Amino acid sequence: MSKIVVIGAGIAGLTATLRCVAAGHQVTTITKGIGGLQLGQGTMDILGYMPNRVERPLDDLAALADEHPDHPYAILNADAVRTGVNYFAELVGEDLLVGDPERNVFLPTAVGALRPTALAQPSMMAGQLSDGDSVVMVGIRQLKDFYPGLAAQNLARSTLPDGGRAAVRATYIDLPARKGEADATALTYARVMDDPTFRQLFVTAVKKVIEPGEKVGLPAMLGLKDPNSWREVAEGLGTEVFEVPLQPPSVPGMRLNQTLVDKVKNARVRWVYGSQVLGGVAENGRLTGVVAGTTGHNVTFPADAVIHAPGGFESGALELDSYNHVFERTFDLPLAGADNEELLHGNYWGEEQPLFRVGVRVDEQMRPVDADGSAVYENLHAAGGIIANANRWREKSGDGIAVASAVRAADSLSTPTTAAASGAMDSKGDN
Amino acid sequence: MRRIETDVVVIGGGATGAGVVRDVAMRGYRAVLVDRADLGQGTTGRYHGLLHSGGRYVVSDARSATECAEENVIVTNIHADAVERTGGLFILPPEDPQDFGDKWWQGAKDTKVPAEEISIAEALKREPRINPHITRAFAVEDGAVDGWQMVWGAANSAKLYGAEILTYHRVAKIIREEDQVRAVMCTDEKTGEDVQIDCTFVINAAGAWAGEIAAMADCHDVTVVPGRGIMIAMNHRLVNSVVNRCIYPADGDILVPVHTVSIIGTTDVKADDPDKLTIPRDEVQQMMDAGEVLVPGFRKARAVHAWAGARPLVKDGRVSAEDTRHMSRGMSVLDHADRDGLKGLLTISGGKLTTYRLMAEHVVDQMCEQLGDERPCRTAEEAVPKSEEGKNYVVTHRLEEREEDRLADQIICECELMSRQSYVDLLEAQPQATLDDLRRQLRLGMGPCQGGFCTTRAAGLALEHENIDIERATGLLRLFLKNRWIGLWPILYGDQVRQTALDNWIFQGTLDVEHLPTPDEELTV
Numbered sequence: 018m019s020k021i022v023v024i025g026a027g028i029a030g031l032t033a034t035l036r037c038v039a040a041g042h043q044v045t046t047i048t049k050g051i052g053g054l055q056l057g058q059g060t061m062d063i064l065g066y067m068p069n070r071v072e073r074p075l076d077d078l079a080a081l082a083d084e085h086p087d088h089p090y091a092i093l094n095a096d097a098v099r100t101g102v103n104y105f106a107e108l109v110g111e112d113l114l115v116g117d118p119e120r121n122v123f124l125p126t127a128v129g130a131l132r133p134t135a136l137a138q139p140s141m142m143a144g145q146l147s148d149g150d151s152v153v154m155v156g157i158r159q160l161k162d163f164y165p166g167l168a169a170q171n172l173a174r175s176t177l178p179d180g181g182r183a184a185v186r187a188t189y190i191d192l193p194a195r196k197g198e199a200d201a202t203a204l205t206y207a208r209v210m211d212d213p214t215f216r217q218l219f220v221t222a223v224k225k226v227i228e229p230g231e232k233v234g235l236p237a238m239l240g241l242k243d244p245n246s247w248r249e250v251a252e253g254l255g256t257e258v259f260e261v262p263l264q265p266p267s268v269p270g271m272r273l274n275q276t277l278v279d280k281v282k283n284a285r286v287r288w289v290y291g292s293q294v295l296g297g298v299a300e301n302g303r304l305t306g307v308v309a310g311t312t313g314h315n316v317t318f319p320a321d322a323v324i325h326a327p328g329g330f331e332s333g334a335l336e337l338d339s340y341n342h343v344f345e346r347t348f349d350l351p352l353a354g355a356d357n358e359e360l361l362h363g364n365y366w367g368e369e370q371p372l373f374r375v376g377v378r379v380d381e382q383m384r385p386v387d388a389d390g391s392a393v394y395e396n397l398h399a400a401g402g403i404i405a406n407a408n409r410w411r412e413k414s415g416d417g418i419a420v421a422s423a424v425r426a427a428d429s430l431s432t433p434t435t436a437a438a439s440g441a442m443d444s445k446g447d448n
Numbered sequence: 449m450r451r452i453e454t455d456v457v458v459i460g461g462g463a464t465g466a467g468v469v470r471d472v473a474m475r476g477y478r479a480v481l482v483d484r485a486d487l488g489q490g491t492t493g494r495y496h497g498l499l500h501s502g503g504r505y506v507v508s509d510a511r512s513a514t515e516c517a518e519e520n521v522i523v524t525n526i527h528a529d530a531v532e533r534t535g536g537l538f539i540l541p542p543e544d545p546q547d548f549g550d551k552w553w554q555g556a557k558d559t560k561v562p563a564e565e566i567s568i569a570e571a572l573k574r575e576p577r578i579n580p581h582i583t584r585a586f587a588v589e590d591g592a593v594d595g596w597q598m599v600w601g602a603a604n605s606a607k608l609y610g611a612e613i614l615t616y617h618r619v620a621k622i623i624r625e626e627d628q629v630r631a632v633m634c635t636d637e638k639t640g641e642d643v644q645i646d647c648t649f650v651i652n653a654a655g656a657w658a659g660e661i662a663a664m665a666d667c668h669d670v671t672v673v674p675g676r677g678i679m680i681a682m683n684h685r686l687v688n689s690v691v692n693r694c695i696y697p698a699d700g701d702i703l704v705p706v707h708t709v710s711i712i713g714t715t716d717v718k719a720d721d722p723d724k725l726t727i728p729r730d731e732v733q734q735m736m737d738a739g740e741v742l743v744p745g746f747r748k749a750r751a752v753h754a755w756a757g758a759r760p761l762v763k764d765g766r767v768s769a770e771d772t773r774h775m776s777r778g779m780s781v782l783d784h785a786d787r788d789g790l791k792g793l794l795t796i797s798g799g800k801l802t803t804y805r806l807m808a809e810h811v812v813d814q815m816c817e818q819l820g821d822e823r824p825c826r827t828a829e830e831a832v833p834k835s836e837e838g839k840n841y842v843v844t845h846r847l848e849e850r851e852e853d854r855l856a857d858q859i860i861c862e863c864e865l866m867s868r869q870s871y872v873d874l875l876e877a878q879p880q881a882t883l884d885d886l887r888r889q890l891r892l893g894m895g896p897c898q899g900g901f902c903t904t905r906a907a908g909l910a911l912e913h914e915n916i917d918i919e920r921a922t923g924l925l926r927l928f929l930k931n932r933w934i935g936l937w938p939i940l941y942g943d944q945v946r947q948t949a950l951d952n953w954i955f956q957g958t959l960d961v962e963h964l965p966t967p968d969e970e971l972t973v
Contacts, residue, residue, distance in 0.1 A: 056953060058957065066963070128964060130963045164905070164907075166908065167907060167908045167911055167922075170911070171922060200857070264901060265950075362937070363934060365929055372945070413957070413960075
């Protein structure tokens with residue numbers, strides 16, 4: 018049994034943590050705060066655009082790798098992605114993610130774009146529209162993050178994946194989540210939707226504004242803890258419903274996050290929350306521990322191996338200072354793309370800003386490497402958004418990269434034990 | 449073609465033009481103001497927000513100093529809702545010429561700019577974050593003024609006196625009948641319609657664009673040199689009063705608390721084209737270094753936005769055309785009757801936002817003289833609408849309002865505490881507005897998230913509340929994001945990068961905005 022420290026509790030950190038536990042390691046997960054899952058759309062993206070719309074993401078990874086040999090998917094390949102995605106889907110279960118990693122689905126966003134993703138929450142799947150569908154997008158007056166008109170009218174003028182069009186209209190209901198409150202977030206609604214009494218009020222209100230035969234698009238707030246909340250709404254309305262993810266706080270993202278964090282805690286992982294890792298302790302090219310800042314003093318956590326999954330610029334793991342210098346905050350790792358003279362350009366709708374491709378380069382075992390391609394530390398592995406050369410948000414590739422790299426990192430840990438006797442990975446514990 | 453008849457056409461909807469149209473209307477003339485864009489979209493909206501006490505000019509430009517001191521009092525009264533009485537300090541850092549302190553003090557006395565020398569301890573008590581090594585400190589009556597609020601105040605006052613304000617009307621031609629101005633031809637930029645405004649007088653208050661306008665009346669060689677200055681807004685108030693570096697006017701010598709942010713300014717570099725102002729990296733670095741002198745640790749603070757404005761400096765043969773800082777900042781009026789033999793056209797240029805009212809008074813006096821009318825100026829005595837009670841702006845006012853309506857209304861822009869009702873009301877008043885037009889009056893999207901959370905809401909509400917189609921609503925969203933980025937990328941570092949990554953995550957990641965149906969042609973107005 019090796020001591021593994023995982024840094025970060027986003028999709029990559031949580032996946033890596035559970036994979037290491039399953040392999041029988043003793044895991045400490047250190048996180049500065051709640052991970053990024055609750056900021057995203059709550060589905061599993063593999064690859065959505067390259068830059069044209071992708072239908073079969075795993076099939077297209079080879080072409081992507083040919084075109085961009087430095088892309089994380091070029092190092093990971095389709096098998097690793099399939100393994101990672103299937104592992105993640107198993108972890109969260111069919112109540113939270115369904116679909117086929119081989120094939121993308123196209124789901125409406127809150128502004129009415131058709132967004133490709135691989136797996137999605139079952140509550141969203143009816144959002145796959147076909148030619149001739151009748152759809153009504155229903156907003157709630159007291160929820161300011163969903164404007165059904167914007168979503169409906171853009172959807173109505175979009176060509177569907179089957180080449181057809183849907184008839185989409187918009188309407189509103191008036192139903193405060195809490196009495197007398199005009200301004201509520203989706204999270205407030207999701208919490209009250211877990212209560213059957215409120216759910217009934219909601220169904221009654223929506224029923225009044227929909228027509229027979231219409232599919233119903235709703236803001237993603239149909240319950241937080243109760244996985245059947247949305248099914249009851251669909252049954253109550255007697256039609257298909259689909260949730261549309263909103264800007265943060267993201268209820269679908271929170272569902273995934275909560276499920277994984279519960280699993281981590283139940284797996285007796287040492288969970289260090291609210292502490293930032295400040296650096297590592299190294300000896301002969303290996304990390305022997307990491308140092309985390311806690312109130313009053315710093316604490317060193319011993320480690321046989323470290324999985325570094327802190328995210329990218331969005332979490333502050335990567336930083337650009339006022340002198341235009343990019344650095345990795347925890348271990349000062351070498352960064353690919355950081356010396357680009359033009360990290361940013363002025364055309365918002367133009368090419369991806371090069372800054373957001375900056376990150377660490379990794380080897381097959383997901384170890385950050387220097388310019389010569391040698392591992393910076395023999396037992397430091399990286400996962401998720403800190404890895405260089407992906408356009409995660411534009412490509413819709415962040416989730417796939419995260420889970421594939423997390424699983425690959427966990428499966429190829431360089432610990433003193435594995436260094437001595439390879440094959441230790443066969444003794445995977447049951448999760 | 450639409451046809452309007454009036455007495456006076458004012459060209460330019462900046463502070464000067466708004467001041468002029470108000471003055472003209474208050475003296476009993478029929479007046480129309482035209483601008484090619486929104487009010488305050490040019491230089492007026494692209495400055496640091498300082499209502500000068502005059503202290504900045506006590507050594508370099510005595511006349512400007514005295515004018516500023518006098519106008520400061522007037523503007524504070526007549527535009528109470530646009531002015532925050534922050535007070536200001538002139539601080540002398542140890543590395544600057546120490547003898548300037550005495551020169552400054554003498555200058556303040558000579559120019560009658562109210563000032564008081566205070567102890568370093570007192571200065572640090574008032575502004576704990578300023579450089580503790582300063583050697584002298586003087587307190588002055590600087591304030592912060594919201595240029596857009598001020599311009600709209602003047603415009604609304606003019607409207608009460610019958611003036612018409614036509615934004616997004618681009619002047620195409622000034623029609624003359626021999627030696628007399630007869631009409632101004634415009635194009636309505638929103639509808640494409642031609643508009644002819646028959647008049648007997650035109651006042652050209654087009655600022656950095658005044659040369660172009662004069663040329664439309666065949667008055668050539670009016671050279672206005674655009675002096676580009678950049679400003680950077682930091683995400684909170686590093687100081688609560690204006691902090692000036694006590695040196696001869698130079699770059700990066702002022703830090704102004706305006707609304708929820710503080711703004712450092714500015715540089716001064718000759719520009720070729722006032723429509724193409726850049727924000728060069730080296731000037732950003734220069735502002736950062738200057739900020740460190742005033743407030744140590746300035747670089748660690750978060751910059752949220754930058755912009756560049758074009759000072760309209762009238763070319764003066766006495767100084768080299770490259771040296772814009774030392775041209776006259778005073779106002780100058782060109783009488784085209786004398787200069788070009790054309791009656792009914794005056795060009796007003798130069799000056800400062802603080803003295804906008806006085807500039808208007810001067811040019812309208814001159815117009816009255818040419819017309820042989822005796823009508824005195826009254827703009828200093830009467831407050832503009834919403835400022836009648838004389839209650840000056842305080843930074844906490846929106847917090848107070850939201851506490852009142854927190855259960856009944858929604859907050860559409862959390863950073864700036866902008867309510868849904870205030871947004872919908874303004875949409876109704878200006879149904880053809882872009883989100884930037886609304887922003888200038890409501891501060892939509894101007895806080896730390898730079899539109900990350902409010903842009904979709906604003907576009908969604910615009911679609912629901914106004915008679916616009918989905919293409920325009922989507923275009924408004926696209927245009928707003930594009931425009932926010934113009935002021936973001938030149939100063940992007942530190943926590944604002946993190947914010948931008950989150951915003952990209954929202955717009956590209958979650959909403960997939962870049963794959964919405966795109967228009968053949970991007971919306972521009």
